[in-house]
Amino acid sequence: MRRAHPDRIRPGSRIETILKSFITSGQVNVAELALLFHVSTKTIRRDIKGTLGFLHPEPTHDGGYRIDARHLNILTSRDLEFFVEQAGIAGLFPVGGMSLFRRLHDGTLKRAYAIQGIRFEDMAQKRPFFAALERAIEKRFIVDVRHANTAFQGFSPYKLVNHVGTWFVVGVHGARLKALSMATIESISATAQSYEYDDAISSQILHDPTLYESTGNVSVELRISSTMAEALAGTSPDKSGEWIPAHVRVKK
16 A cells, blocks of 8 residues: 555545445455554554444454455445545544444435534534534524624524534524634524525535634733743833833733
8 A cells, every 4th residue: 555645644534545445355454554544553443443333344363354245235435425524523423333324324414514624623512512503404493592602693503614623603693694613602592483595605604714714802811930021021122222111911
């Protein structure tokens, strides 16, 4: 196998390669895959026994794994495409294996989620919110969301998006498209109202990266030692090059 450059490994690449190896030859060599992807053999075994565990991989005498052909027959090229594309969100769901795979296969998750990066926040504490929003997106229900101490009543959720590592729920609120960070969502309440789905809005969500840019003020606090604070407190250059007093607020 030709070794992959670490910077060129795309999301799901390991899973895709492992699956293709199983499909073409029925077995894989763990050491070769670890060398190919610049990871440990433990990582490869976790991919095989964890992510691909529903295919019942069996260890071989040479330290690799094999999969019985009858288990591989359930996979089609379309299945493979869906599985690889959505592999990054598997950790969000408490139920994996064939249950997760069926949801990937029938397109349920593909309609509700979009992955736009290779890093993923730990959203274990937000699983109930993901589940509630997934249901709302599927049924086109309007929800009330409390986000960062702000109430968004009448929010129409369109998609859960992982944009370069950060999870957002994107939808329409007050006739405007908004992306709310999942990390700062405090509560979600479903309503009995539904909204009319707009394909143009869905397309904008997938192709407009400015949705995820922060528009608020950013506050930065610089913490320095008391010795450095004393050195800086009375000196700051003005335009003429002279030094004038400056106020420095220090938290110790």
